[in-house]
Amino acid sequence: MPSTHDPQLLKGVLSLLLLQLLSERESYGYEVVQRLHEIGLIDVFEGTVYPALTRLEREGRVTARLATSNAGPARKYYRPTAAGYEALTSGTASWLALVAIVDSVLDRPIPTEPIKGS
Amino acid sequence: MDHSVTLRDRLRIERSVWALDQRLYDLPRRSRIATRREVRQNLLTAAHDVGATEALHHLGNSRQLAAEYRSAEFGDQARPAWMAAALFLLTGQLVLTSLLSEAAQAFGDGIVAASPNATGTFSWHGIPYLQDAVRYTVSNGERTSVGGAWTPLAWIIWIAATILVGRLWRVVSIRRRREVR
Secondary structure: OOOOHHHHHHHHHHHHHHHHHHHOEEEEHHHHHHHHHHOOOOOHHHHHHHHHHHHHHHHHEEEEHHHHHHEEEEEEEEEHHHHHHHHHHHHHHHHHHHHHHHHHHOOOOOOOOOOOOO | OOOOOHHHHHHHHHHHHHHHHHHOOOOHHHHHHHHHHHHHHHHHHHHHHHHHHHHHHHOOHHHHHHHHHHHHHOOOOOOOHHHHHHHHHHHHHHHHHHHHHHHHHHHHHHHHHHHHOOOEEEEEOOOOEEEEOEEEEOOOOOEEEEOOOHHHHHHHHHHHHHHHHOOOHHHHHHHHHHHHO
């Protein structure tokens, strides 16, 4: 399966993605992974997402509740806290500002050869 | 959800959860239990969805996953290795004490072997400065012994080596960071 992204690039914004998805709908770990796959991040696996959710919970950005499930043990559903919404707002603004700057550089045509330095 | 989860699948999932749990020994008990339950539940759901083999494959290597969980729990700062420290201290004590006991025993056997009816007091000094002398009192070939304990200097070296092996000085920097927060 070809990689859809650079894992290092994603690492920095994974928490933002998780907060955004959870702000849209509270979900449990495996469901979050499936939702990431649905948006096109097909090579983000459980081993990356579960600890990221734990980290967000430790940081107080998400809160969790246990809900009974028909398919086995109770599921742990996550949703953002007030701090999570704040982090999402400021993080999104930072990300979009960075993307605008990076885009403005990467949108330029690629020269065949660099200009010689003097 | 179209895959049935067999008993074998359940066992494979439990094995994977157990392997992860073993690597999370330094997490607080509550977090460890919560992690175990959550991973098990997610694995079961994934196994129903894509099959146990695929679910376990996607979870990845338990060592790496445990490192991610520990990092999520404690942050990215370097932490002490309590298990390595405990293992070093216990194993080191066990091995060296056994070796030195055997050596002292051999000394006592040597006295009786050299002179079956020996009488008197004999000392084996073991490792100078680190071990008290073992004193054998022999009377007509019958022997009793006292001594052989580690000296205070040996205990200082043991403790220093344990701190080095477990990088236990990191506890201080972690406490300081917590106090700053």
